[in-house]
Each structure stands twice: as C-alpha cells, then as structure tokens.
Amino acid sequence: MIIVQDLHKHFGGFHAVDGASLTIETGSITALIGPNGAGKTTLFNVIAGVLPPTSGRVVMDGEDITGLPPHVLFSKGLLRTFQIAHEFHSMTCRENLMMVPAGQSGETLWNTWFGRKRIADEERALRAKADEVLEFLTIEHLADHPAGQVSGGQKKLLELGRTMMVDAKIVFLDEVGAGVNRTLLNTIGDAIIRLNRERGYTFCVIEHDMDFIGRLCDPVIVMAEGKVLAQGTIDEIKADEAVIEAYLGTGLKNKDKLEGAEA
Amino acid sequence: MDILNAFVTLLNFVIIPATAYGAQLALGALGVTLIYGILRFSNFAHGDTMAFGTMVVILCTWGLQGAGITLGPLPTALLALPVGIAITGLLVIGTDRAVYRFYRAKKAKPVIFVIASLGVMFIMNGIVRFIIGVDDQRFADGERFIISARTFRDMTGLEEGLAFRTSQGLTIVVAIIAVVLLFWFLNRTRTGKSMRAFSDNEDLALLSGINPERVVMITWLIVAALATTAGTLYGLDKSFKAFTYFQLLLPIFAAAIVGGLGNPVGAILGGFLIAFSEVGVTYAFRKVVEYLAPGDWQPEGLLQLLSTDYKFAVSFAILLIVLLFRPTGIMKGKSV
Amino acid sequence: MTTTPDTARGPAMAPAKRVDTRAILLFAFVACLFVGTGVLQSWNTTLSIFNMALVGAIMALGVNMQWGYAGLFNVGVMGFVALGGLAAVLVSMDPVDEAWAAGGLQILLALVLGAATIVLAILAYARLAAGPLRTLAMLVILIGGFFLFRAVFDPAVARVEAVNPASTGYLGGLGLPVILAWPMGGVLAAGAAWLIGKTALGLRSDYLAIATLGIAEIIIAVMKNEDWLARGVKNVTTIPRPVPYEVDLQQSQWFIDLADRLGADVITFSSIFVKLCYASLFIVVLLALIWLSEKAWNSPWGRMMRAIRDNEVSASAMGKDVKARHLQVFVLGSAVIGMAGAMMTTLDSQLVPGTYQPLRFTFLVWVMVIVGGSGNNWGAVLGGFLIWWLWIQVEPLGALLMQGITAGMDADSWLRAHLLDSVAHMRLLTMGLILLLVLRFSPRGLIPER
Amino acid sequence: MSDTSNPYQNDRGNKDLSITRPGTGTLSSSPGTGHAMNTSQAFLIGDTMTGGYGNGPDILHDCTIAVNPGEIAVIVGPNGAGKSTAMKAVFGMLNVRQGSVRLDGEDITDLTPQARVAKGMGFVPQTNNIFASMTVEENLEMGAFIRRDDIRETMEQVYDLFPILKDKRRQPAGELSGGQRQQVAVGRALMTRPKVLMLDEPTAGVSPIVMDELFDRIIEVSRTGIPILMVEQNARQALEIADKGYVLVQGRNAHTGTGKELLADPQVRRSFLGG
Amino acid sequence: QESISLGVILGFTGPLESLAPGMASGAELAIAEVSGSGLLLGGTTVTPVRGDSTCIDASAATAAAERLITSDGVSGIVGADCSGVTTAVLTNVAVPNGMVMISPSATSPALSTAEDNGLFFRTAPSDARQGVVMSEIILGRGIDTVAVTYTNNDYGLGLADSFQAAFTEMGGTVTLVAAHEDGRADYSAEVGALASAGGDALVVAGYVDQGGSGIVQAALDSGAFETFVFPDGMVSQALVDNFGADIDGSFGQNPGTDSEGAAIFQGMATAAGFDGTSPFSAEAYDAAALILLAMQAAGSTVPSEYAGSVMDVANAPGEPILPGELARGLELLAAGQDIDYVGASAVELIGAGESAGNYREIEIQGGALTVVGFR
Numbered sequence A: 001m002i003i004v005q006d007l008h009k010h011f012g013g014f015h016a017v018d019g020a021s022l023t024i025e026t027g028s029i030t031a032l033i034g035p036n037g038a039g040k041t042t043l044f045n046v047i048a049g050v051l052p053p054t055s056g057r058v059v060m061d062g063e064d065i066t067g068l069p070p071h072v073l074f075s076k077g078l079l080r081t082f083q084i085a086h087e088f089h090s091m092t093c094r095e096n097l098m099m100v101p102a103g104q105s106g107e108t109l110w111n112t113w114f115g116r117k118r119i120a121d122e123e124r125a126l127r128a129k130a131d132e133v134l135e136f137l138t139i140e141h142l143a144d145h146p147a148g149q150v151s152g153g154q155k156k157l158l159e160l161g162r163t164m165m166v167d168a169k170i171v172f173l174d175e176v177g178a179g180v181n182r183t184l185l186n187t188i189g190d191a192i193i194r195l196n197r198e199r200g201y202t203f204c205v206i207e208h209d210m211d212f213i214g215r216l217c218d219p220v221i222v223m224a225e226g227k228v229l230a231q232g233t234i235d236e237i238k239a240d241e242a243v244i245e246a247y248l249g250t251g252l253k254n255k256d257k258l259e260g261a262e263a
Numbered sequence B: 001m002d003i004l005n006a007f008v009t010l011l012n013f014v015i016i017p018a019t020a021y022g023a024q025l026a027l028g029a030l031g032v033t034l035i036y037g038i039l040r041f042s043n044f045a046h047g048d049t050m051a052f053g054t055m056v057v058i059l060c061t062w063g064l065q066g067a068g069i070t071l072g073p074l075p076t077a078l079l080a081l082p083v084g085i086a087i088t089g090l091l092v093i094g095t096d097r098a099v100y101r102f103y104r105a106k107k108a109k110p111v112i113f114v115i116a117s118l119g120v121m122f123i124m125n126g127i128v129r130f131i132i133g134v135d136d137q138r139f140a141d142g143e144r145f146i147i148s149a150r151t152f153r154d155m156t157g158l159e160e161g162l163a164f165r166t167s168q169g170l171t172i173v174v175a176i177i178a179v180v181l182l183f184w185f186l187n188r189t190r191t192g193k194s195m196r197a198f199s200d201n202e203d204l205a206l207l208s209g210i211n212p213e214r215v216v217m218i219t220w221l222i223v224a225a226l227a228t229t230a231g232t233l234y235g236l237d238k239s240f241k242a243f244t245y246f247q248l249l250l251p252i253f254a255a256a257i258v259g260g261l262g263n264p265v266g267a268i269l270g271g272f273l274i275a276f277s278e279v280g281v282t283y284a285f286r287k288v289v290e291y292l293a294p295g296d297w298q299p300e301g302l303l304q305l306l307s308t309d310y311k312f313a314v315s316f317a318i319l320l321i322v323l324l325f326r327p328t329g330i331m332k333g334k335s336v
Numbered sequence C: 001m002t003t004t005p006d007t008a009r010g011p012a013m014a015p016a017k018r019v020d021t022r023a024i025l026l027f028a029f030v031a032c033l034f035v036g037t038g039v040l041q042s043w044n045t046t047l048s049i050f051n052m053a054l055v056g057a058i059m060a061l062g063v064n065m066q067w068g069y070a071g072l073f074n075v076g077v078m079g080f081v082a083l084g085g086l087a088a089v090l091v092s093m094d095p096v097d098e099a100w101a102a103g104g105l106q107i108l109l110a111l112v113l114g115a116a117t118i119v120l121a122i123l124a125y126a127r128l129a130a131g132p133l134r135t136l137a138m139l140v141i142l143i144g145g146f147f148l149f150r151a152v153f154d155p156a157v158a159r160v161e162a163v164n165p166a167s168t169g170y171l172g173g174l175g176l177p178v179i180l181a182w183p184m185g186g187v188l189a190a191g192a193a194w195l196i197g198k199t200a201l202g203l204r205s206d207y208l209a210i211a212t213l214g215i216a217e218i219i220i221a222v223m224k225n226e227d228w229l230a231r232g233v234k235n236v237t238t239i240p241r242p243v244p245y246e247v248d249l250q251q252s253q254w255f256i257d258l259a260d261r262l263g264a265d266v267i268t269f270s271s272i273f274v275k276l277c278y279a280s281l282f283i284v285v286l287l288a289l290i291w292l293s294e295k296a297w298n299s300p301w302g303r304m305m306r307a308i309r310d311n312e313v314s315a316s317a318m319g320k321d322v323k324a325r326h327l328q329v330f331v332l333g334s335a336v337i338g339m340a341g342a343m344m345t346t347l348d349s350q351l352v353p354g355t356y357q358p359l360r361f362t363f364l365v366w367v368m369v370i371v372g373g374s375g376n377n378w379g380a381v382l383g384g385f386l387i388w389w390l391w392i393q394v395e396p397l398g399a400l401l402m403q404g405i406t407a408g409m410d411a412d413s414w415l416r417a418h419l420l421d422s423v424a425h426m427r428l429l430t431m432g433l434i435l436l437l438v439l440r441f442s443p444r445g446l447i448p449e450r
Numbered sequence D: 001m002s003d004t005s006n007p008y009q010n011d012r013g014n015k016d017l018s019i020t021r022p023g024t025g026t027l028s029s030s031p032g033t034g035h036a037m038n039t040s041q042a043f044l045i046g047d048t049m050t051g052g053y054g055n056g057p058d059i060l061h062d063c064t065i066a067v068n069p070g071e072i073a074v075i076v077g078p079n080g081a082g083k084s085t086a087m088k089a090v091f092g093m094l095n096v097r098q099g100s101v102r103l104d105g106e107d108i109t110d111l112t113p114q115a116r117v118a119k120g121m122g123f124v125p126q127t128n129n130i131f132a133s134m135t136v137e138e139n140l141e142m143g144a145f146i147r148r149d150d151i152r153e154t155m156e157q158v159y160d161l162f163p164i165l166k167d168k169r170r171q172p173a174g175e176l177s178g179g180q181r182q183q184v185a186v187g188r189a190l191m192t193r194p195k196v197l198m199l200d201e202p203t204a205g206v207s208p209i210v211m212d213e214l215f216d217r218i219i220e221v222s223r224t225g226i227p228i229l230m231v232e233q234n235a236r237q238a239l240e241i242a243d244k245g246y247v248l249v250q251g252r253n254a255h256t257g258t259g260k261e262l263l264a265d266p267q268v269r270r271s272f273l274g275g
Numbered sequence E: 001q002e003s004i005s006l007g008v009i010l011g012f013t014g015p016l017e018s019l020a021p022g023m024a025s026g027a028e029l030a031i032a033e034v035s036g037s038g039l040l041l042g043g044t045t046v047t048p049v050r051g052d053s054t055c056i057d058a059s060a061a062t063a064a065a066e067r068l069i070t071s072d073g074v075s076g077i078v079g080a081d082c083s084g085v086t087t088a089v090l091t092n093v094a095v096p097n098g099m100v101m102i103s104p105s106a107t108s109p110a111l112s113t114a115e116d117n118g119l120f121f122r123t124a125p126s127d128a129r130q131g132v133v134m135s136e137i138i139l140g141r142g143i144d145t146v147a148v149t150y151t152n153n154d155y156g157l158g159l160a161d162s163f164q165a166a167f168t169e170m171g172g173t174v175t176l177v178a179a180h181e182d183g184r185a186d187y188s189a190e191v192g193a194l195a196s197a198g199g200d201a202l203v204v205a206g207y208v209d210q211g212g213s214g215i216v217q218a219a220l221d222s223g224a225f226e227t228f229v230f231p232d233g234m235v236s237q238a239l240v241d242n243f244g245a246d247i248d249g250s251f252g253q254n255p256g257t258d259s260e261g262a263a264i265f266q267g268m269a270t271a272a273g274f275d276g277t278s279p280f281s282a283e284a285y286d287a288a289a290l291i292l293l294a295m296q297a298a299g300s301t302v303p304s305e306y307a308g309s310v311m312d313v314a315n316a317p318g319e320p321i322l323p324g325e326l327a328r329g330l331e332l333l334a335a336g337q338d339i340d341y342v343g344a345s346a347v348e349l350i351g352a353g354e355s356a357g358n359y360r361e362i363e364i365q366g367g368a369l370t371v372v373g374f375r
Ligand SMILES: Nc1ncnc2c1ncn2[C@@H]1O[C@H](COP(=O)(O)OP(=O)(O)OP(=O)(O)O)[C@@H](O)[C@H]1O
Pocket: A011, A014, A015, A016, A034, A035, A036, A037, A038, A039, A040, A041, A042, A043, A083, D006, D175, D176, D177, D178, D179, D180, D205, D206, D207
C-alpha cells in the first residue's frame, strides 16, 4: 500500500530521517517503534504531506504521492492523527467530528444559501454518526463541550474519533495511546482490529506501549536515528539485541533495591 | 577627482541619509519588537509614546536652557533624556496597570491588545497635544554639524559637499549600542531570559517562579527608554511635531516586521532595509553618472528607476518581496 | 470561560432559535443613540451618521469574514475601500472622448504589455530549470518589459493628462448608472484580493498584516499619482447619484406638496428625503449581506472555517484545502469591503485619494469588528453602528466633557483657557476612553461569538 | 512558534485561564480555609478538595491526595476523571471550594502558584510543559530561576539522567521529539531542587528504555527524601514503584491503597489498568 | 433681540491641525467684533461654533457640517480649510441646505467651477493665478532653471501645474517636479532626486509646518540647494523661526496687499493673543466679516437671502472698510450706503466669487521675513 524509498528529511544539518525505506502492506497493522527522536513522527509528517522531504519518494498504491498536500492525501484515503493533540479548541467535540467528512455539500457556499434541504439531511446523518463515535469513545457526555476544555486523554480520543468518521484506506496513528487509560486503550485496540478486519483499513501505528503493539501489530518496524533498524514480528523484535539496547531496555535498575528496602 | 565627486555625491545623498534614517527607524522598531517579543502584541501606541517622551525631554530642555545649562557642542536634550525616560516609564507602567494587565489576566487574544493599544494611542495623542500643542517644536542646540557641506567643500576642494550632522552621528551610535545591549540582555542575562520565558509560555514561567509583574515592568521600562531616546534623537534631527510621530509608526512597524518581530538584530536590519529602499530606489543617478561618464557626455534623463512619488510604495514592495521569500522576516521572527 | 452547552443549535443548520436578549438590548441601545441624536440635534445629523454607519457596518462585515471566520489579519482594508471608490468613478463618470482620442487605447495597450511581461516572467520561472539561465531570462524579460511598457505608457499618459487638466485630464468612466459601481467595486476589490491572496496568504498574523498594509499603501500611491486613471490628487467630484438631488426636489411641485402635507420645511425635508433614499438602498444591501453571511456561517461551511481558524495543520490533515478556503474568504471579504467603498464614494459623490488614511479606513473598521464581537456578524454590524456614531459624536461629547472639567475653574484662569483651546483634541481622547471602557467590560466584544 | 509546518507547534500557555487565575469566576466563597477540613496528616496533602474550573461545575468531589517524604504517590484513573484537576488544585491553579491544601503542616490553600514554587513545590504539567522557543539549556536554567546558588551541578545531574538533552542543549526545545520534550519538562522541574515534586504523566510518549530510566530516577529522587506525587497512565509500571496509589473516578477517591494492593485488586486491574 | 451663530469648520485635528487655531482665531475675532458692536441687524449677537473638518476625512467633515447646520442652526459657514473637504461639504451639505460658505484657504483651481448655486465664495485666490505671479518673480530675479516639489494634494499639484505651465511658457526650465507626502518621517529621497536634477533654486509648494519644512531642512543640510522659492503655504513666521539666516536670499510670495489692512489686522491679532501672520488667518477674518456684512446689507440672516449681497459688500463701489472698522461698515450699510470691504487681505472677489489674487513678494534677509514688493 505505502512504499517509502530512501527517504531523507533534514533540519539544517540534522538528519531527522536519514534514508528510511519501508513498506506497509495493504491490510496490515504495521507498528512503527523506536527511541524518542528516532524520526518516527517526522516520517509520518513527510508521508502525510505536512513536511516536504529533503529527498526520497513515497508511493501509495503505485502512485507517487511525495509532497502532495495533506488535504489531497486525505481525499486519497490517507488519514493521520497527531502525537500532540490538534483539536479545534473553540468547537464542540461533536463539531470536531462532524467537520471531518469530505465533500459535504454544505461546504459549498452556494448550497448554504440555496441547497438548505439537502444540507439538513446530510447533517442529520452526520450527527448520528458523530454521536455513535463519541459513544464508542466513552465521551458522549462531552458532545457539546468545547474541545479545548477536555482532559488531555480525552483530546487524544477525539483525535482517534476523527479517523472513524470517514472510510479511510490507511490510517496513521501517532501515539494514540500516550495518556490514554489502559482499559480504554484496550477498547481502542479492539476497534482498530475491527476496523482492520471488517472495513479493511490499513493501519500504521506509532506506540511505545509494547503490550499494545504486541496485541495488535504485525509486522513491527523499528527505527533509530532516522533509519530502519529492524523489522519483524513482535517476538523477533523483542529478542533483537540492537532493539533492546536502543529502545526496550532491561527494566528498572532500582526495582529490586526498592523491594529490598521495603522488605 | 570625478570618481571622488561621484562617490561623495552618493555618500551625501544616499548612504549617509539612509543610514541615519535607518538608525532612527531601527531605534523605534526596537521598542515595537521588544513589546511584541515579550508581551506579544503590536503596540500602536508606540509612536505616541515616543511623542510623549520627547515632549517631556523638550520641556526639560527648555528648563535647562532657561537655567543656562548646556552640553557644549552636544544637544542639551541629552541631559534631559533621563528625566524623559523616567517620566515616560511611569506613564507606560501606569498604562499597563490601567489597561493591559486586565487583558493579560484574561488571557485575551493578541488582537484585543492591539485594539486596546489603539485606544491608548488616542489618549496619549490627546495628552501630548494638550500639554505641548500641535506646533512644530525645535529644541536642538549645540553644534548641528559634525561636518557641513560647505566646510567639506572648502576643506577638500571637491565640487560636491558632504554633510554629516551631529544628530545623525548620535543616532547611529546609539542605535548600535542599543541593539547590542538588548541582544546581550535578552540572551545572556537571567532577567532577560526570564523575560523570554515569560513570552514563550506564561503559565510555565509562573511554575518556574518567574514573577510576571516584574517581567512586564522591566519590559515597559526598557520600552520607555527606547521610545524616549528614539523620539528625542528624531526630534533633534528633524523637529518635534505630534502628528509626525504618529506617522512614524508605519515605517517603524514595517522595519520591525521585515526584520523579524521579536528580534533586536532584525529591527536594525529592517530599519536599514526600509531606509535604503526608500532613499536608494528612487534616487536619480544623473549626477553620479555625469561625474563618471567620459568626456562631456550628459545623460538625457534623470536616470531614476521610479519617481519619488512611489518611494513609500517601493519600500513596501521590497518589504513584500522579502516576506515572500522569508515569511517571518529576515531574522526569523515570532508570530502569535 | 462561560460556555453554555448549546443544545438548540441542533442539526447545525437551524438558525439559533434562542433569542439573544443581550444582543437585542444592545441594538436597542444603539438605536436610542441615533434617535436621541435626532431629537437633541437634528434628524439630518442622525441620518447622515446613520448612512455612514451602514457603510461602516458593511465594511465591518467584510473584515469580520476575514478575521472572525478565518483569522486572516488584513490591515489593508483601506486599499479595498479605495478600489471600490475607484470603481465608482470608472463606472459612473462620462468617458472623456478627447482623452481617449489622445491616448486611451495606447494606455490600455501599455497595461496589457505590462501584464504580459509579468505573465511571461512567471511562465519563465515555472518552465525553466533553476540556474543562471533562468535568472538571466527573467531579468531580460522583466527589464525589457519594463522599458517597453514605459516607452508605450509614458507618452500616452502625458497626452491624456494634458487634456484640460483643471477639469478632466483623465480617461473618464463608462457613463453607466452609479448603482452598478457597487457590484463593480466588489469585483475590482475581489480581483485585487485574489492577486494578493495568491501571493501573500501564506504569511502569518502580523506579517500578513504588514503585507496587506503595504499593498493598501501601494494602491493609494497609484491612485494618487496616476492622474490619467481618476485624476489623482486632483480628485473627481460630482460623481452622479443614484438618488435625486435636493435642489431638484426643492423645485418639484409634488415634493413641495408632500412637505406641506407633512408640515415640514421644504429644504430640511429635501435633505432628509435624500438621506432616506440612500439609507434604504444601503439597508437593502446590508440585509442581503447579513442574510448571506449568517446562512454561510451557520452551516457546514462555517464549521469548516472555524476548524481552519482553530488549527490549520489539523484541518488540512482532515482534508480541508486550507489555502483555497483562505483565498475564498479573503476574496469574499475584500469584495464586501470594496462594495462598501463604492457605496461610500457614491454617498460622498467624490473620490479624494488623499482621504484614504489607515487610521480612518483600516483601524477604525477593525475597532468596529473587535468592539462588536469578532466571529459574529451581528456583532460586527453593531460595532459598525456604535463606533461610527461615536467617531462623529465624540466631537461634541468631548467638548461637553471639557466644559464639565473646566466648569469648576476660575473663569479666567490660565489653565481653563488652555484647556478650552485644546478642546478639539478631546475628540480622539474621548474616543480612546470610550474604546477602552467598552473593551474593558466586554473583552470578547459586545456580542461575542457563540 | 516559527514555522507553520512545524507539527510540534503549539500555543503559548494552555489557554486555560484557571492556571494563572485561580478562581476567576463568580464564586464568592472564600477558597479553602473557611471550610478547612483536617482528616489526616501528611507532608503534602490536598484534603477533601471540592472545586472546578472558573464558575463551571465541580470536577472534584471531596477528593483527598497526600504524600510523605520518601514516598511515591501515584494517581490513576480513567481519562477525564479529574487527575490533572486534582494536581492543579493542589498547586493552587483553581478554585478549591471546600477542603484545604497543606504543606508541611502549613495551610497553603490561599497561596498563589508562584508562592508555592517559592515554598519548594515543583510541578510538571501534562501539556505545554516546556519553553518551546528557548534552548534546552535555557529551559533548565529557567527551572532553576528561583535558585541563587550554583546550578551547574544540578544541570549535570539532569544531563546524566537524560543524555540526549546534553546533545541537544543548544537546540530550541520546540524542535525536539515528543519524548525528548517530556524529558526536558521533567528536567526543568528537577532543576528547582524541589521539596516536593508533582508530575502529571511524565512518561507519556517516552520509549520503554527512557521510561524505565525515568522511574529509576524518580525512585532515586524519592530516596533523597523528596515526596513525589504523580499521575500516570502507564499505571502498572507506576503502581509497581508506588508506595501509595489513588484511583480517582469522576473526581472522587474510588480506591486507595499501596501500589501492590491496587495492582492485586482484580476490579481495579480490570477497570483501570487494562486487565 | 436675536442671536445667531456662525459655523467655523477647520481641520482642528489632522495634518493641518497647527494652522487651524490661527485661522479660527481670525474668524472669531471678526465675529466678536461684530457681535460686540451691537450693530448687526439691530443688535443681533453672533456666536461662533467650531466644527472639525480634519482636513482629509470627507465623511467626518460632512458630518460636522451637517451637525452645525441642522442641529446648531448656524446661519453661515466659514470654511472649510482644505480643498478636498471643502468640495465635499459644499456639494453634500451646503448646497442641499442652501447654506452660504466662505472658505478662507481652499485654493484649488477646481473650486472655481464647482456647482454652488451661488453659495460658495473664497477669500483666497485660485492657485491658477499664483503660478503666473511666481514665475514672474523668479524670472525677474534672473533665475531660469528651478526644481519644484509640491505637497501631494490638490492644492500642491494644482499650484505646481500652473507654475510649470507659466514658467516654461515664459522661457524658464523646470528640471524636475517631484511630489512629497506630508507628515512623512524623512525626505532624503526627494531631496536626493531634486539635487540630482539640479537647478538654481527649489520651489517648495508645500505647507510650512508639514513636509515643506522637512524638504527645506533636508536640502539645506545636504547642501543641495541654497535658494528657495516659497509660495503661500510656506510663507509664515514659522519659516524664519525654523531656518533663520540659513535661508537668506530665498524669496516667495503669498496672498496679500500693501493695504494697511494687513498691518491693522496683525495689530489686532497680537492684542487678542494670537499670531496674525499665521497663514490664512487674515483670510479667515475676512471670510467671517464678509458673511456678517452681507447679512447686514441684505437685512436678513437667511443664507439664501444674503448670499447675493456677498459680492456687493466685498467689491467697489463703496466706502472701503478695514479690519477693526466692521462697526463702521455695519453702520454704513444700515444707513443704506454701499461699502467696499477691503479687510485684512484686500478682498476683491472676482469670477464666481473668489479672491482676485493680490500677492506680496517677500524675501528672507538677515533671518527675517521682509516684504519687498507687491504684485
Ligand atoms: N522542526 C524541527 N527542527 C529541527 N529538528 C527537528 C524538528 N522536528 C524534529 N526535529 C528533530 O528530529 C528528530 C526526530 O523527531 P521525531 O519527532 O520524528 O521523533 P519521534 O521518533 O517521533 O520521537 P518520539 O517517540 O519521542 O515522538 C528529533 O531529534 C528532533 O529533535
């Protein structure tokens, strides 16, 4: 579905993405993990058209999509969420969702004046859909709350909710889990699996929670210092020395000491 | 000889005036850029703050002159400057208390501050006119010239004169000192850094124990100093007139913005860019070419790119072009 | 932050059913101001303020579209107002045949040449690969084009401007009814806005502000110095009116009868009558614009605009074409401002480029929008009425205030004399004071965005 | 804040009025002291707090959290439960309508956040917790703003803890990756050498290895006798090192116990820790 | 005993705010004189009401005029000052309301042909005439190449145009005509261009307390020009206050006569505490006086009735009336005699009711303004 070929993104002299090549298979839930600053988000941003690449190509379904602006990619079915929540703060949570679908006839000025009936019908359907998503995310009570004034985790949920408003081909999730309650994260995980199975979404997920990755993803791609470090199933990755050293670590050093002190 | 004459002409009519004007703009722009950098709004009252400060200095200067105190070759106004700065400082801090503090507490959008500053501008405008009136005031004394056109001609025997005014010299020197000091202050001192921190993230500044009121007060004090100095130097060079100080606002803002808002070095660069494009692009090169051309050849036209009618337009056009290539100014300024 | 959950908004279409008492009270208050002026001063005064206030309200609507809807900081309002004014001249004045004969077509040719040069340069820039060749080609095209343009343009202009400079010296207009100038003003401004938007809308906040300000200054500079276009600083006066002339009315029998029947003085009534005619034309335009903008704002289009305003990056990731939408509102807003500009010039029946000052035509309109409440069409309109009323009435109010201040003073004290002498400056001071007070007590505007 | 295309760009401050203006709004009841309750003693305690943002509805209902020297107290709970709100309340950023906050026995309910910083409280908010336009080093310096002594040693300690920050110390913090920013935020708070440290989700978005390091460091800090109060969504890891755990649900204390107890409670596991 | 009021619409705020007070004082001096005499229409008292024209904002000026007429019920208007707003007030307010307006200072040639229903007059001459006079003066001094700079408005451009036409016709050369905008911060660019173009003198068709002085200052400082030619907008005490002996040898002209009227007026002004030489102050005095005298002549304060008498009282035949003699004029008129108002600026209304244009030639000598002749 997505092929990234030798992608580079440099900020001044700093190579945030430094020749990454990877493939995201259609229908997969691919994980992208790696140490902080490995260039994962930057890679996402390049793929999603937010940042222009320094060099390299991004191909989607055989079509070169390098450097296309985000809204064009959206219309091609490529969606993304943000690591740092980008809600529309003065709008209600429901509106945050309702604005998402493309091609709403009410977005054409002419229709807002002379096509009011059609808009009203569309709006009813949209609203029902938005409420459904809100309910799924357990934030239906916030439907009329300004999105700028909900808790940090709720913003992340909203972020995910937006991708559920349309039929996407591929969804890039940048750390949906950070700051989300683990029980809810499991529900989200279930949703992702369902969307993947039932509606055929392809996912690419950045996440630091290995349990979550382990439950959902295959394959797992590890990035470090702007390059792809390793790729494989979760178990292969967990066993990979390089990955352990760069990313996973070996657990708490102080843990036993702590327990010792307690004892 | 002719080459020298050509060079002197260029110096006299383009380089020196533009440099001095650029420095004047830069001094004003420093104040604007500082408020933008720390308090995060475009202060429309800056021109009238300059007028107020200058007015105080003028009144003081008259007092001093009346008492027979002068500074010899330098303008007496320099002696009065500290008083002007102090009183202007009180005024702007008072204004902050009465007006801006409220909106800061409300976390109002920058545009609200801008409009509030428009209100402050109207009021200061009125105050200045009440006190000193609307007329032209000239308060320069001391030596007007470091070197005057006639002296230069007599001295060098060249056909062309070269004039360099005391006020021009002062302005250039002061502007450079001011920008260096400000840069050092903001980037190297604890207080300066805390001001930048405040500007960056007010809430977190609070959590770091930075006292916002102090930051704001220091900002205004510096602004008062800059505004009064800029206004006084401008007044010494040209003359004081309340209306002109309001009009100065436009080129000053242009300078601050094209240089990159919030950046002191940008203010200087912006000032010079605006000044040189105003003076340079509309300059008629006929005389210069005459000196340089071989034999008796006389250019037909004025050799002027555009008529001076468009000088303001030209400087804005250049500003636009700069912004198209560097959207946040030459020095990568801030934006809110 | 007080935000009441707005359950009534329903399928976002339904107009806010909730009657906003605050807004109604405020409008009633402003209405009182106008009526009060009518009773205490004169109805003529009220109406002339009212007419300008209508124009101001339309300008405010335009700015509100740009700022309130899309967060675009346009400080070039003055330029679009002036373009609207230019349209009034170009549409309604009679063509000056002599001037056309002297070089009208040649000027047009020169303009076409100029435009072609720019298009060619842009094409060259786009088609050629970067490198010294491209730079060279661009330079050749631009410099050659410039001199060619000047060679065709300058003599023609000189000839046109020489045609009876005291009264014409320009090409004149199309000689059409002046009402047509209103939409034309909109079109002219929209065209300019499109060009500006294409190049400058990528700039952020204050940078966009200074860019638009600069463009406005350039527009004014052109209008001041290109005499062949609209007489430059020599001004075009006696622009035709869409309504009858008072002097004619004063002589028509039916009008005298009407005045008699109403028991009014013919002269006074004639000027009131004319103002009422203007007022009704303006009201029609204003209402139509409000209707259109309200419908648009309370629909998915408005929702999309708010999303873009809140967060461009995210809106673009949600498939909204931020650039195109920005361009759209920028052009629409500017068109509205341009239309208001044409209306104003029609009302003044003269085009005086020197009057276009940023303070009056840019910042005052901004004050209207902010005080009224940005993001709210009704707020902008209210702000338009209130601020314009103040702008005119602070003059007597300021004088009154000064009398109050000096009342207690010794009749021939130096201070009193000085203060009374400075009474004219109370105008701006009072304006400032009121502005700060209003802003203090409703920092989000009188009728804030919901 | 300089470039439109920077996805990390965020607004200045968190647009949350409550954070700098405790109790703006019309609530007139005097905050705190008038209704002081004293249910127990601890070094830092937010005692039976009730309150909310501005004049909105109450978010917290009789919520109590406390921590003692050498202890790590962890607050967990669903999104929107009021965890961050509780932290803000303890730090004086919003109106505590009932209950009180006490530090070392002293009632500080009426103090402004600045004053609490001066009293030695350190806080890392959940969002907007760095100075984006300033370099990493300047961020740390600002953390030490109230200190008058030599800060170099503390800075070295922070750099030891987060080596990546040393590499990036001349880079504006706004250009860092999400996890790196989190490290800067914690580093900044540590620079104060606080008497009590409050962290709102310090490990959100950091890699496992850094998370372990962070927890290690937190343990170390707590060993020096500094009480630590933190909110965590990586709840299992956090509760493992916690001396005390609070589960908040809808602004109320739902479960309280040692970390081990909560981890062992099947209902807590299922509802809040993801099974 | 009736009491009426006269409107005084001038730019008290805005770019000409420093000229307005002097002009207003002039007008109010005449009003006070008439009112104090108790002779107008059997003791009618007159009070002045000020309105702010802002000089540039046509809408504000129109509104102010509207208010004066319809709310304060003035019986005549002295003003407005700048040609642009004057036209606006005239067409939009004065003509529709049938109000008489006498401007002391609007000098644009275009106003000569404005449609005014016989309601508009001006005590200042059209700039068409000044251009010719100025050319004669310059050539008379043996100077035949000059550069010209003008303030970029209808006044400046109109004057520059008429001067250029006249000057070249008489055989002179104009090297460059460059506009300058008032109230700008810096004029080096203009001076640079003018210096490059060269010329034996620089004609400064601007305002003395605006860009005009800025240009002169910059030209002096850079040594670009040493001799300047000053038309009416520049000639004033402020000029020598500003530059003193630095501009010795420069010369110019402004409306004025060698009539004793001007001198008397200056004396009266000084006594009243303002500067009678300030530009257009005398013309303002005359404008107000003319309105009141015309009322007396027509025996009515209704504008439409006394409008026709303005020309009569202003011009011969009749007894000449000087400033300070308004009471005598009123008496004469009351007695049914004819008067020829001379006033402070030797008023002689020609054509559609504008000053014929008497100019005095001035020169700066030893840092003082000296009148060297009249034309
Ligand atoms: N605008 C920028 N300018 C300069 N450097 C940048 C910029 N954006 C990112 N970087 C740098 O690029 C590197 C990669 O950042 P990126 O956000 O892609 O990391 P990441 O893999 O998503 O990390 P995390 O898991 O912490 O979110 C970081 O070291 C960061 O400092």
